[in-house]
Amino acid sequence: MPQIPEKIHELTVGQLSARSGAAPSALHFYETKGLISSRRTTGNQRRYSRDTLRRVAFVRAAQRVGIPLATIRDALAELPEGRTPNHDDWARLSQAWRSELDERIRQLGRLRDHLTDCIGCGCLSLETCVLSNPDDVFGERMSGSRLLAERRRAPK
Known part of the structure; x- marks a missing residue:
């Protein structure tokens, strides 16, 4: 130095x-x-x-x-x-x-x-995954791949 x-x-x-x-x-x-x-x-x-x-x-x-x-x-x-x-x-x-x-x-x-x-697990299920769905907030509405499809269709 x-x-x-x-x-x-x-x-x-x-x-x-x-x-x-x-x-x-x-x-x-x-x-x-x-x-x-x-x-x-x-x-x-x-x-x-x-x-x-x-x-x-x-x-x-x-x-x-x-x-x-x-x-x-x-x-x-x-x-x-x-x-x-x-x-x-x-x-x-x-x-x-x-x-x-x-x-x-x-x-x-x-x-x-x-x-x-x-x-x-490998599923990354939106119903139970604590990374994709912390505190299971999406589980109240629906679960799994249906939620993914709904998110893709949602208007932006």
């Missing part, structure tokens, strides 16, 4: 990309989503403060565990004066996100278990 001299307080998009491992297009995307910010030079080039490296690391770590960008942006917006997240911030936010992640894990486990049932 290229080292940036201490006297350099601002980074180009290329330097930020090289140091953070995020593609320049990802950095531009993060900026449009309000996750990071830059200033423009007189030549209209982006310049990022050095602490943007930590913000990018924070965003990428949160993304890796499945936190949506909007949630990350909201968390960063809560920091005083737009400062860069520190260890304590990560600990607090990750604790808050833990229950959301636990619920997603439970949902994925249920999906995995039901998917195995469908692979073993």
